[in-house]
Amino acid sequence: MHRLVDWLDAMPHPYVAVEISPERVAAVRWNRTGGLGSYVVEMLPPGALVPSAVEPNIANANAVKTAFSAAMGQIRARGEDIALIVPDPVIRVFVQHFEQFPRSAQEAEPILRWKLKKSVPFDADETVISYMRQPAREDGVDVVTGLARQRIIREYEGLAEAVGLYPGVVLSSSLAALSILDGDKAILLARVSGTALTTAIVRESVLCGYRCTELPVHSADITPQMLLEEIFPLAAYYQDTWADTIHSVRIAGLGGRLPDFVGPLEAEFHCSVGALLHRAVAEGRIQADAQPLADREIDGLVGWMLHR
Numbered sequence: 001m002h003r004l005v006d007w008l009d010a011m012p013h014p015y016v017a018v019e020i021s022p023e024r025v026a027a028v029r030w031n032r033t034g035g036l037g038s039y040v041v042e043m044l045p046p047g048a049l050v051p052s053a054v055e056p057n058i059a060n061a062n063a064v065k066t067a068f069s070a071a072m073g074q075i076r077a078r079g080e081d082i083a084l085i086v087p088d089p090v091i092r093v094f095v096q097h098f099e100q101f102p103r104s105a106q107e108a109e110p111i112l113r114w115k116l117k118k119s120v121p122f123d124a125d126e127t128v129i130s131y132m133r134q135p136a137r138e139d140g141v142d143v144v145t146g147l148a149r150q151r152i153i154r155e156y157e158g159l160a161e162a163v164g165l166y167p168g169v170v171l172s173s174s175l176a177a178l179s180i181l182d183g184d185k186a187i188l189l190a191r192v193s194g195t196a197l198t199t200a201i202v203r204e205s206v207l208c209g210y211r212c213t214e215l216p217v218h219s220a221d222i223t224p225q226m227l228l229e230e231i232f233p234l235a236a237y238y239q240d241t242w243a244d245t246i247h248s249v250r251i252a253g254l255g256g257r258l259p260d261f262v263g264p265l266e267a268e269f270h271c272s273v274g275a276l277l278h279r280a281v282a283e284g285r286i287q288a289d290a291q292p293l294a295d296r297e298i299d300g301l302v303g304w305m306l307h308r
Contacts, residue, residue: 013307014168016075017083018068019300020156021173022049022194025064026298027071030305036289040074041296042067051087051196053148054121057155068159081168085300086156088191088198091148091172092120093210099140101133112145122149128170134206137242144207146172173300174198177252178207179307180280180299185247186238188269189276190231191299192219192253199231201238201246208242209234219253224264235269245271252276252299277302 015037018027024043031037044067048060058064072078094116102108112131113124120127131145148170157167174191178200181187186203195215201208211234215222235246246269251258258275265273277294280286286294286302293302 014081014083016072016077016080016165017085017301017304018071018160019085019173019176019298019304020049020068020159021087022051025067025071026293026296026301027075027077028293028301028305029075029077035287036293036305038075039293039301040071041298042071049087051089051194053089053092053152057087057090057152065159065162069163072163072165077163077165079164081166082160083169083171083304084156084160084167085171085173085176085304086153087193087196088172088174088212089196089214090152090156091146091175093172093175093212094119094145094147095207095210096143096145097136097138097140098143101141101143108143112143116145116147120147126150128153137208142206144210146175171304174200174210174212176300176307177276177303178202179303180276180285181250182280182283182285183248186242186244188231188235188238188246188249190227190249190251191276192222192227192251194219197222197227197230199234201234203242203244209238220257222254224261227261228264228268232268245269247271249273250276250279252297255297 015030024041026041028039029037045063048063049057050059051057109129112129117124126149128148128150131143134142134144136142153170160167181202184204186201189200191198195218197215198212200210213230239245248271249265249269262273277299281294290302290305
């Protein structure tokens with residue numbers, strides 16, 4: 001019965017998933033054995049999509065719709081459920097501690113909406129909310145909550161619906177990528193996409209902290225010092241709250257510039273620093289058929305593949 005309940009409560013896993021970023025639309029189809037069947041990447045012109053939690057995201061509707069439709073056509077996605085992986089700034093993520101937390105969604109959601117209404121830049125009435133419980137560092141329960149403005153989510157869902165597809169799952173890129181992290185020690189993930197930087201800390205599959213900030217420059221212009229200044233607050237919070245240190249750092253989104261950042265990060269955290277996907281490949285946690293996705297740093301889809 002316990003296994004049956006877990007299966008009924010599990011997140012659905014469509015055979016098709018799409019990761020949308022300011023630079024591209026990447027889509028994959030998995031086969032029935034869980035392997036990668038086919039994938040395609042359609043590039044977007046600069047400024048076509050501008051991620052935001054509040055303002056409209058699709059600035060060039062024709063370019064985004066054309067890229068999305070072309071990607072779906074190439075992997076032959078028709079009349080089926082898909083998973084939509086959207087840019088991090090769209091979805092606000094919070095990790096909160098509760099001494100007691102209700103089991104039923106009817107009781108839990110109003111509590112979360114009330115507690116977080118001052119933490120999001122939109123009204124609670126137009127909020128899409130999802131949450132999950134996880135083990136706490138002390139008595140009680142920790143709750144990971146994702147919130148987004150409904151009209152923004154509808155922009156992305158509308159892309160799928162316009163070509164006859166049904167978005168069964170909507171998830172942010174970094175939340176999907178967390179599945180790539182593995183280990184019983186604290187791992188800090190710093191993931192850059194466009195002008196957004198997401199920092200997350202995971203230990204034993206528990207999300208200990210999450211922070212998404214807007215960088216003053218594009219990822220191509222960020223410096224090691226700027227990155228350190230942005231990720232330090234979450235690292236300090238974790239060290240103070242959990243009485244633990246960061247044991248490894250994983251970086252995504254810097255491409256060939258990563259070597260410039262390794263030395264300063266190692267000096268700051270006194271631990272190993274490496275590329276998120278390259279380390280996962282080296283450790284044998286990514287299947288060989290997913291190598292093309294890893295080579296192109298499509299970490300959201302790789303993470304979703306592992307999550308399946």
